[in-house]
Amino acid sequence: MSIKKEQITSALTHVLHPQYNKDLITLGLIQDLIVQEKYVSFTLELPEKNDALANELKKMSSEAIHKFVDKEAVLDITVGINISKKRELEGKDGAPGEQQHQHQHPPQPQPVLQNVKNIIAVASGKGGVGKSTVAANLAVSLAKTGASVGLMDTDIYGPSVPTMFGVTERPGITTDKKLVPIHKHGVHLVSMGFLVDTDQAMIWRGPMVTSAVKQFMQEVRWPELDYMVLDLPPGTGDIQLTIVQTVPLTGAVIVSTPQTVALDDARKGVAMFNKVNVPVLGIIENMAYFTPTDMPEKKYYIFGKHGARKLSQKLEVPFLGEVPIHENIRETSDTGTPVVEAAPETAAAESFSGISELVIQALDTRNKEKEATEKIEINIRP
Ligand SMILES: Nc1ncnc2c1ncn2[C@@H]1O[C@H](COP(=O)(O)OP(=O)(O)O)[C@@H](O)[C@H]1O
Ligand SMILES: [Mg+2]
Known part of the structure; x- marks a missing residue:
């Protein structure tokens, strides 16, 4: 049976970000979610580079999807870094009224087919x-x-x-x-x-x-x-x-x-x-x-x-x-x-x-x- 997008978002509400103690969906960290039959791809957008945390969150996301949605789901999770997210999240957690500055990260030129x-x-x-x-x-x-x-x-x-x-x-x-x-x-x-x-x-x-x-x-x-x-x-x-x-x-x-x-x-x-x-x-x-x-x-x-x-x-x-x-x-x-x-x-x-x-x-x-x-x-x- 084909997987639905809603099933994925619902599974990811079980994955908590240890620093903010909220789930990935509430924090708005999941971008570009695409689901085709059993293939699921999304970007996990983190506020700063932290490989250990990124790997941990990827692992927890995979486990949640395999457990709550489909154990045969084929996952493609990319980690993206978006510094503007940091302000946004700290604004959300700390001072709620703070103005959010959208600070776009310049795209890095990437070699072709590097992965x-x-x-x-x-x-x-x-x-x-x-x-x-x-x-x-x-x-x-x-x-x-x-x-x-x-x-x-x-x-x-x-x-x-x-x-x-x-x-x-x-x-x-x-x-x-x-x-x-x-x-x-x-x-x-x-x-x-x-x-x-x-x-x-x-x-x-x-x-x-x-x-x-x-x-x-x-x-x-x-x-x-x-x-x-x-x-x-x-x-x-x-x-x-x-x-x-x-x-x-x-x-x-x-x-x-x-x-x-x-x-x-x-x-x-x-x-x-x-x-x-x-x-x-x-x-x-x-x-x-x-x-x-x-x-x-x-x-x-x-x-x-x-x-x-x-x-x-x-x-x-x-x-x-x-x-x-x-x-x-x-x-x-x-x-x-x-x-x-x-x-x-x-x-x-x-x-x-x-x-x-x-x-x-x-x-x-x-x-x-x-x-x-x-x-x-x-x-x-x-
Ligand atoms: N070993 C084979 N036996 C039977 N039909 C074949 C075989 N190899 C290719 N075909 C058929 O020949 C046609 C041309 O093959 P295709 O792979 O499209 O060639 P190319 O990409 O080299 O132009 C297709 O209809 C394909 O199904
Ligand atoms: Mg051909």
Whole structure:
């Protein structure tokens, strides 16, 4: 059952601020409360910096919500500092008639995606090879391991997240005008498709697209994430370069079908990431073969055999696995529940789970061996 905002406010009246001896709601310390199904996010606004107290209040708030509302609630609590609150609270407690001075704190410029541990780009040279399908199933598989996962769909011309995750609602907006991701199938989601009319975007010139994507990436309020999966637009042009320069990617995975034309483009993808020093975690072969349901022992290599696997050997990047062609994969994507969630027992779903395990391993190895990726400036033609 979906959680209601009133249930959250009511639970938080049980949490007392030790200094003022009043609850968080009465003190007005809860801001930007957003509730979507079981996902609850809010800012706990404190009058001064005090990490120990902030952690204690966060813990008490989580416990109250899990106890009084729903033990499965997924919480995203951000701590904000607002000095003007101090006057206000002391005014409230001490001298009631005192004039309240609104003293706005200047906003601090924040690095992009600073609360995300690993950022993984899913790229392909060519469109239609299943990049979005892989990104969606990778994100859900990672979330199933208990990790906190986000998926950002940056494909302005062909956003897929709204369809693949069955999102019809609009994302929430915080008072400082940040977008709050939608939480569905265990993943925090945002898509260019939530914001931009695809038909409209078709007539935009390149620079408009790059600036829209850049702005979009800076204006989302992500919760703390273990993994963020970035679904890149197909190709290796300006938009892809902008994205790579805007966020410090931990690594990239390249999706290709086994056929030669797709492989040529996959090779360009690997070259692009090499150029900007983003480690390529590996190549995934999608639509590797087809097995008819009534002949489970057969494998038909419709687009050629082991093309992407051979390319990975040639380029000396890891091979992360193959995904068969299966009606189930297309059907579950079209109806809004990725196959690893809709039919986890199937061979198709298991191939994605295997891939996500290898991605986790590749990230661990990468993080042990290399420093965090630095953003590299490459000039984009105007
Ligand atoms: N392994 C697969 N088996 C069957 N259909 C697939 C498979 N991978 C992708 N598809 C389907 O192919 C189409 C294109 O996939 P998509 O992930 O949108 O590609 P891209 O993001 O690379 O353009 C979608 O309809 C998707 O459901
Ligand atoms: Mg796509």
